[in-house]
Amino acid sequence: MLITTPHGFKLSINLPMAEKHYQKNQLPPYAPTQLYDVTKYENVPDTFRSHEQNVVDYLVGVRDGLGMWIDLTANQHLSFEVAAVASIQGINALTALRTGTALEQYRHSCPLHRKSFHRNRYCSDCGFEWPAQNYLYSECGRSSPMWLDGFREKGGNGNPGAKTRQFVFTSDTSRGVATNLIGSHRSYNISIAFYKGNSKQRPSHMTTRGSEPGVEILSRAYSKGLEIAAGAEIDQDVAQDPHPVDRYSTVLDIVRLHYVDEAYLQQFIAPQQYGEGPLKNVPVGHPGSSHKTY
Numbered sequence: 599m600l601i602t603t604p605h606g607f608k609l610s611i612n613l614p615m616a617e618k619h620y621q622k623n624q625l626p627p628y629a630p631t632q633l634y635d636v637t638k639y640e641n642v643p644d645t646f647r648s649h650e651q652n653v654v655d656y657l658v659g660v661r662d663g664l665g666m667w668i669d670l671t672a673n674q675h676l677s678f679e680v681a682a683v684a685s686i687q688g689i690n691a692l693t694a695l696r697t698g699t700a701l702e703q704y705r706h707s708c709p710l711h712r713k714s715f716h717r718n719r720y721c722s723d724c725g726f727e728w729p730a731q732n733y734l735y736s737e738c739g740r741s742s743p744m745w746l747d748g749f750r751e752k753g754g755n756g757n758p759g760a761k762t763r764q765f766v767f768t769s770d771t772s773r774g775v776a777t778n779l780i781g782s783h784r785s786y787n788i789s790i791a792f793y794k795g796n797s798k799q800r801p802s803h804m805t806t807r808g809s810e811p812g813v814e815i816l817s818r819a820y821s822k823g824l825e826i827a828a829g830a831e832i833d834q835d836v837a838q839d840p841h842p843v844d845r846y847s848t849v850l851d852i853v854r855l856h857y858v859d860e861a862y863l864q865q866f867i868a869p870q871q872y873g874e875g876p877l878k879n880v881p882v883g884h885p886g887s888s889h890k891t892y
């Protein structure tokens with residue numbers, strides 16, 4: 599299910615079963631899931647209504663053992679450039695830093711140690727190569743489309759050896775990435791912040807995933823207090839944005855996806871029952887009918 603934000607950005611979420619092991623050159627399959635706009639359901643508790651500027655809230659049903667990938671590729675066909683920051687329980691998926699919705703580039707020095715990078719953005723104190731930026735962008739070319747399967751683990755920045763670990767919902771709290779990195783500061787949602795760049799003459803080329811869509815549609819099941827862990831290794835990297843970060847607007851839309859177990863989800867989306875008003879005892883229905891018509 600593809601949603602469109604107030605400013606026209608696009609997003610869909612896939613919830614395939616978590617991968618058991620690394621599969622070379624193979625990304626997890628499509629498994630599109632339903633997202634529920636909280637403003638359309640009266641029974642959704644206020645805790646899922648952010649009341650913040652630019653934020654649109656959605657619910658998604660999950661369960662232990664599901665993987666997740668975020669599909670932003672529809673933004674590559676818009677008439678303007680798009681940048682998007684993904685935050686998983688409060689952790690940036692590419693940097694594992696707690697940078698919120700801010701767009702950041704890392705080109706000269708380590709954001710943690712402020713030391714100059716060696717070649718290929720290597721920080722000797724961190725012992726690894728930083729990504730070029732903390733967001734996805736629409737002009738990324740065919741090699742790394744605008745989709746995100748997990749937490750970036752390591753990689754050579756544009757080198758095919760880059761590795762990501764799949765987003766996996768788990769009831770094992772000790773495996774949660776945010777649990778480990780920020781503890782009680784974590785949230786139980788996924789947030790995607792969208793920014794607009796320049797207008798485009800031509801939309802970018804489409805790249806597709808190998809598998810067919812819609813084999814396994816999962817928006818049910820589900821347990822409480824699920825965390826998002828770093829699962830099986832996946833070949834994935836994000837290309838370096840060649841443009842300066844000030845090319846983009848201020849943040850225009852933030853989609854906040856609250857993940858909940860299915861039992862709760864069903865309660866929240868159940869239709870409200872209304873009593874009939876003054877017409878209760880009046881014969882109604884189309885002319886000539888002795889019965890109520892609906």
Ligand SMILES: [Zn+2]
Nearest residue numbers: 708711721724
């Ligand atoms: Zn460092």
